[in-house]
Amino acid sequence: MSEPIKKKTSLTIIRNGREEIIEAEIEEEELPEGKRRQLELIDLAAKGNIEAAAALAEGYLTGDFDGTVHPEKGRKWARYAAKKGSQKAADLLQRYFGS
Secondary structure, three states: OOOOEEEEEEEEEEEOOEEEEEEEEEEEOOOOHHHHHHHHHHHHHHOOOHHHHHHHHHHHHHOOOOOOOOHHHHHHHHHHHHHOOOHHHHHHHHHHHOO
């Protein structure tokens, strides 16, 4: 496993009605590329981005995120995106589930 990445950041807080800037060093785990992409797509899809939902479905159906195929998750996201008008998602449903 890789070492955590240390990053410096500034936080703005309100204390006693006054704005203060605090410098902090935080540690972040470096995510594998597939997992990072998966989380980005989940965030976008949850905000209503249909293309992201279709891409999420495809990633689950092909195992692109972690090397494991997740057919039920793929079907769920493909159905959602297809109902919202995604032709790509409809094609995925047809290709993988015949529906």
